[in-house]
Each structure stands twice: as C-alpha cells, then as structure tokens.
Amino acid sequence: MAKLQSLDPNTPMFAQFKEVTGPIVLANTFVVPEERYASFLPLFRRQAEFMKAQPGFVSLRMHKGTANSQLLMNLAVWESTEALATAFGSPEFRRMAAEFPDDIVSYPHIFEQIDV
Numbered sequence: 001m002a003k004l005q006s007l008d009p010n011t012p013m014f015a016q017f018k019e020v021t022g023p024i025v026l027a028n029t030f031v032v033p034e035e036r037y038a039s040f041l042p043l044f045r046r047q048a049e050f051m052k053a054q055p056g057f058v059s060l061r062m063h064k065g066t067a068n069s070q071l072l073m074n075l076a077v078w079e080s081t082e083a084l085a086t087a088f089g090s091p092e093f094r095r096m097a098a099e100f101p102d103d104i105v106s107y108p109h110i111f112e113q114i115d116v
Helices: 034-052 081-089 091-097
Strands: 024-031 057-064 071-078 105-111
Touching: 024 081, 034 057, 034 071, 034 091, 071 081, 081 091
Parallel strands: none
Antiparallel strands: 024 071, 024 105, 057 071
8 A cells, every 4th residue: 555644744644634614725746756657547537437436526636746856646536525525435445555665755736715
C-alpha cells in the first residue's frame, strides 16, 4: 500500500473529512519511482474508474511533473467532503488502494475554492 503523508501536518486529510463543505478538490501528489511509473498508471486508472462511478464525483485530472520528475498530481473535484469520505471508506476502494507498492508516497489534501 502507498505510504500516506500529510501535506499539512496540522491538518491531515482524514481530519478534513469531518469538515462539512463542498464542492471540494482533492489534490493528491504521488512520488512514483521511475521503475514503478508503468505499473502505477494502470492501478490508478482502475481506481479512478471506480471513483468516477461514485455519488458526488464531479471530475478528475492527472498531471505529471516535467523534466523527468517523479511526481504525479491528481486533482479530483467532488460535490462534498462527505461524498469523498464515503468513496474512500468503501471496501472496494480500500482493496484497490492496498495494491499500490509500498515505495509510492501519497500526499493527499482537500481544498475548497476561494475568491481572489
């Protein structure tokens, strides 16, 4: 299973599930060793197809760092934290998450849009 790390140590993602808000963006940055890249994408695509079918899912985009970066960043929009938490808590999602190799690190964090 990928190692989960908090992007903001003061506010871990799972603590963010308690915040009732929406719409939200899950920004999840993955550190994927070069030798894992080819095997990571099919696992992620399978997981993404599952998430796309969940109530409250809006959209998803994956981005790759440039210049041989080992970073991939997923931006997923959800109607609410509750919808995302329900999807994350499902047994099927947990089974798929357990398939990721241990040397992949994930930095998930939930954001809401603000006006600037």
